[in-house]
Amino acid sequence: MTYIITSLCLRDSGCIEVCPVECIVPGKPVEEWPWMYIDPDTCIDCGACVPECPFEAIFPEDEVPEAYEAKGGEYISRVGLTGHYEGIDHHGNQVVLDTVRQLEPGEVVDLTEDIQPNYDFFENGPGYDALD
Numbered sequence: 001m002t003y004i005i006t007s008l009c010l011r012d013s014g015c016i017e018v019c020p021v022e023c024i025v026p027g028k029p030v031e032e033w034p035w036m037y038i039d040p041d042t043c044i045d046c047g048a049c050v051p052e053c054p055f056e057a058i059f060p061e062d063e064v065p066e067a068y069e070a071k072g073g074e075y076i077s078r079v080g081l082t083g084h085y086e087g088i089d090h091h092g093n094q095v096v097l098d099t100v101r102q103l104e105p106g107e108v109v110d111l112t113e114d115i116q117p118n119y120d121f122f123e124n125g126p127g128y129d130a131l132d
């Protein structure tokens with residue numbers, strides 16, 4: 001198994017520092033890979049990243065919600081969306097995303113769609129090269 005970062009990720013970077021095996025990688029270019037990605041072959045399922053995420057974006061793979069019910073106002077960030085988000089990351093650096101949409105209260109979103117991109121990032125995408 002592995003842990004999965006979903007489209008609720010707004011790149012605040014907090015999870016990266018706590019991972020004991022350094023398997024969380026920032027997606028680049030951000031327009032194509034808007035989240036952080038967890039290398040499924042390296043993740044040891046320790047769960048340390050989960051409480052670090054201010055947006056509750058990280059789940060064990062088999063617990064990624066098929067029907068995530070929005071509180072309202074939170075963002076999802078997926079390729080193809082055209083909204084705008086500006087925030088501050090864990091280090092006080094600015095984060096800008098133009099692949100977002102804000103959710104309505106009670107809106108239900110299938111986050112299991114976000115599982116495959118985590119695998120694609122390391123198999124067919126930039127993978128660890130994104131660190132360069």
Ligand code: SF4
Pocket residue numbers: 003018019020021022023024038042043044045046047048049050
């Ligand atoms: S579950 Fe543990 S090993 Fe896996 S990404 Fe999170 S912190 Fe890293």
Ligand code: SF4
Pocket residue numbers: 005008009010011012013014015016036052053054055056057058
């Ligand atoms: S802590 Fe959450 S929002 Fe921040 S980079 Fe990690 S998954 Fe994304």
